[in-house]
Amino acid sequence: MAEISPTGTSNSSPGRLMGRAFYESIGSPKYIVAPMVDRSEFAWRLLTRSYLDEERSKSLLAYTPMIHARLFRESAKYRDEHFMPTRSTLVTKEKSPDVPWLDGNPTLDRPLFVQFCANKPEDLLDAAEYVAPYCDAVDLNLGCPQGIARAGHYGAYLQEDWDTIYKMINKLHNELSVPVTAKMRILDTREKTLEYAKMILSAGASILTVHGRRREQKGHNTGVADWSVIRYLRDNLPSETVIFANGNILNSGDLEASLAATGADGIMSAEGNLSDPTIFAPPPKVYNPRQYWYGPNGKGGYRMDAVFRRYLDIIYRHSLDTEPPARKPLYIGGDPVDISGTPSAMNSEDQNPANKQKPNGKSKKYRSDPNVRAMQGHLFQLLRPLVSVHTEIRDALAKTVLGDIDGFEKVLAMVEVAVRSGLDEYDASRGAKPDVTTTADAVSESGLTPKQRTELKYQRPWWVCQPYIRRLPEEAIQVGAMTVSKKKTAKAQLRERLLGEKQPIRRTDDLKGLGLPLDQPSKELPQPALVCG
Incomplete structure (x- = not known):
């Protein structure tokens, strides 16, 4: 594996903005709409942004819903049903000359990260190349804890397969035109979580989102996210590493509290945003x-x-x-x-x-x-x-x-x-x-x-x-x-x-x-x- 650099990227990174330089180029967003299956689609992202003034709206980062990389790669119909940057069918990886429409529209829907689930580097890269012209980064889902992720061997059920994770992130890092990021859950100990985070960053992830819950914390067992583990990562990773914290954000009053407790650069909201799309707005x-x-x-x-x-x-x-x-x-x-x-x-x-x-x-x-x-x-x-x-x-x-x-x-x-x-x-x-x-x-x-x-x-x-x-x-x-x-x-x-x-x-x-x-x-x-x- 490549050694981690002070900026939180691998030493073999291509000549493009990475890590904190990339984060600053998109406005250093402090507030982030989480990727949510069938929930963080364009209309909901636009609704969330609509409650912010123009300047703050542009600095709000949003993620698409999680998209299945293999299906997105193989099926034009699936692409049209999950990502609509123009009114034309998404059949080419080149940027379309058509007028921007919904997803990734520069005047309505940026900055935007597109999230995929995958377990094969080729599937992930091929899918990512379709969306790269219309987004700011591509994110790898390493946090989905649901049974469908276990069956498909993706999301949080990859967290024991570090070799596969490294290969997927590194392939995008070396071959994709936009940066790659990753979203993970904490492991059983903070020390193991730190090792895991270092591996992801060494592969080339420009930004690391950390959900402060373990894989088994879902449904009735969701419980409370552990902000102290995110703080441990902040304190033990290079200061140039960009970290987003996820978990325990119930209303706008929790945003600054989480920033202070975790030391993260940005705060991501999922369920809090679903219940209240004005969560980031005064x-x-x-x-x-x-x-x-x-x-x-x-x-x-x-x-x-x-x-x-x-x-x-x-x-x-x-x-x-x-x-x-x-x-x-x-x-x-x-x-x-x-x-x-x-x-x-x-x-x-x-x-x-x-x-x-x-x-x-x-x-x-x-x-x-x-x-x-x-x-x-x-x-x-x-x-x-x-x-x-x-x-x-x-x-x-x-x-x-x-x-x-x-x-x-x-x-x-x-x-x-x-x-x-x-x-x-x-x-x-x-x-x-x-x-x-x-x-x-x-x-x-x-x-x-x-x-x-x-x-x-x-x-x-x-x-x-x-x-x-x-x-x-x-x-x-x-x-x-x-x-x-x-x-x-x-x-x-x-x-x-x-x-x-x-x-x-x-x-x-x-x-x-x-x-x-x-x-x-x-x-x-x-x-x-x-x-x-």
């Missing part, structure tokens, strides 16, 4: 209650109805090639009845001629669009707290088939009515009981579970974007949601002995909450989206 510069809810003690958040509207408008403009319907202003307290409400779009099609030719999204063309395919899953993730309360909206969303844009409009109208009722009820309760924090203050700290403590810090009213709070593994075991085998128990005990007195850096939950109920129902909700890596 509140509006100008007071705007139709978009943002201003809660007590400075704890606010963007309204779900406003985010839903913006997301749907992006789908109209960029996937359906038409302007969205004219919409009434979103409701705020004190508005007359006819200002907002049902439906979201103006009732008269004559008020927007585009409506007369509005595509319903059900054609084969739109059904193959990854942005349209992801809509229902995104909305279940975004609206989770709301549909826990309004199960009729959950049912309507579940019945909305792929590409049924009219169906999604009806769901939006229902959401707007629900948010209106929530705002009115909240205002009424504030009038009767001005201090809404009294409920939280009255709750005994000793009587709270870890999940409830976390909810007190992060929970907002159900109509405001907020993170999905998982149970810790020990809580999941107590309620019977998961069981632990003897083998896993023994492995965990061994790991604790190896770690000794070194305690992981974890998020400290603040118990000063909003006083909102801890027992919001969650009837028959779909599972959170699959997030690999």
